[in-house]
Amino acid sequence: MDIDNFVCEDSGVSPEGERNERSAIRAAIQARITDGRIRPGERIVEQKLAEDLGMSRTPVREALTALMALGQVTRTRSGWETVDHSRDELRDAFRLRASLESFAAFNAALHATEEQQENVRRAYGQMHAASGRSYSDAFERAQVMAGLNRAFHQTVVIASNNTRLPGVMDAVVIGPLVFSAFSWYTEAQLERSDFLHGAICDAICERDPRRAESLMAEHIFEGWDVVALNVTDSQSNGHSSDLWHRLQPDSRKK
Amino acid sequence: MDIDNFVCEDSGVSPEGERNERSAIRAAIQARITDGRIRPGERIVEQKLAEDLGMSRTPVREALTALMALGQVTRTRSGWETVDHSRDELRDAFRLRASLESFAAFNAALHATEEQQENVRRAYGQMHAASGRSYSDAFERAQVMAGLNRAFHQTVVIASNNTRLPGVMDAVVIGPLVFSAFSWYTEAQLERSDFLHGAICDAICERDPRRAESLMAEHIFEGWDVVALNVTDSQSNGHSSDLWHRLQPDSRKK
């Protein structure tokens, strides 16, 4: 099997309902969407994708169905395509995410175990370190940072100890945006983000739910600020990362 | 096709990504789960279900995949089964739901159009009327009330005008519980619920977000109170409605 473990961060806490093989396929497709190899609004042909992943249509189809339930792809009259959110939809998604992640932070501060606190600290530490590093190109930076960022937020969500939450988050986070956002951050904004991560981390470990909650909300809203500045008006059509296409010129297959 | 339009409330706002046929299948299965024809934790055999619905395994499989992404069924080592939530998981789901529906109510109060306000009023009115009616049996009552209740909450969610929210709610509401809950409500509790619905309705129409928010949270939490009293300890195993099995004795197919 030829599945690339590229930005292949598995959905994290696999909800114990999927077996690896299966979620690997989904993750592979998801990765293609988040990092921009499949652009927003682009059509997806089952056969092509199947060949590309070295398998038959059936499992691909299944993965796409799951992704549809998570709101990442849609079915058009005939065919699949990745969703291309309008600016309003993006705003909605961020507001919702602010609400949910605040909830997560609040509960993490309340209920996180020692070990989970440690995980949050570690995730923060890694990201803090990574924001100081230098990178060969913007793509690599975005890739690394987005991955670690995702890990941090996921750790907090898990630390909330709400069994239902991780699954729901998958339906809220807009992959491509979080990814390309990191190519939009200025140095100052990156520092600010890092600072808030640290503060959130502290609030959780000091068991200060209200503080963790409001910090997280603020953090997400500031994320929206960055996105809002960079997303063109209404129908976004490719708001997100052309990064991959700009930086990986070899694979410009049509 | 032999799909029953029984408790076949379509997912409401079909996220514009599914076509009727498809969502009808999903709804049919969902209905079987919510009203207890398929019990929590019960195994699902693709072939059986397919025959039962008068179709092949493939579309059934697809529907199940979608339901898995929504956290309503899981894949075991080999096979499907409906999720059987532990008491803790149910608590988590209700807390999350409280958070999300508060968010919905808040935004509904802020952003609902005139027409949407009217829809909320109407949904409340219908449920208010229905709680006065008399019913032939407990099953019918639960069925009608659960349906209208769902409609009311869905209307509020839609009135929030957050495009992302309806889809997310599907992953949070535990079907079987909302259904059987209505067989647990005492007369007083039903009245209380009705009262809160009215208050929520008012708060939304008077554009009082904070009030709508806290009322909704309270409403959900009180819902949890009822559930908490009726759900047996940890691993629930059939906490929910045996209603269907008790009241529809003819279809006791094993």
Added chain:
DNA sequence: TCGCAAGACCTTGTATGCGAAAGAAACCAT
């Protein structure tokens, strides 16, 4: 040159076949 229509091509939706793996049952031995 442009518009419309017919045809070819492509893509999905559903059904079905087959191999593999899990589960159940039966059987043997201790």
Added chain:
DNA sequence: ATGGTTTCTTTCGCATACAAGGTCTTGCGA
């Protein structure tokens, strides 16, 4: 009688076949 092993049955996972519907192209006529 019980435990372990072996066989047998069930059920899924994946691949593939075929039909229906959509899309694009091409060709003809105005």
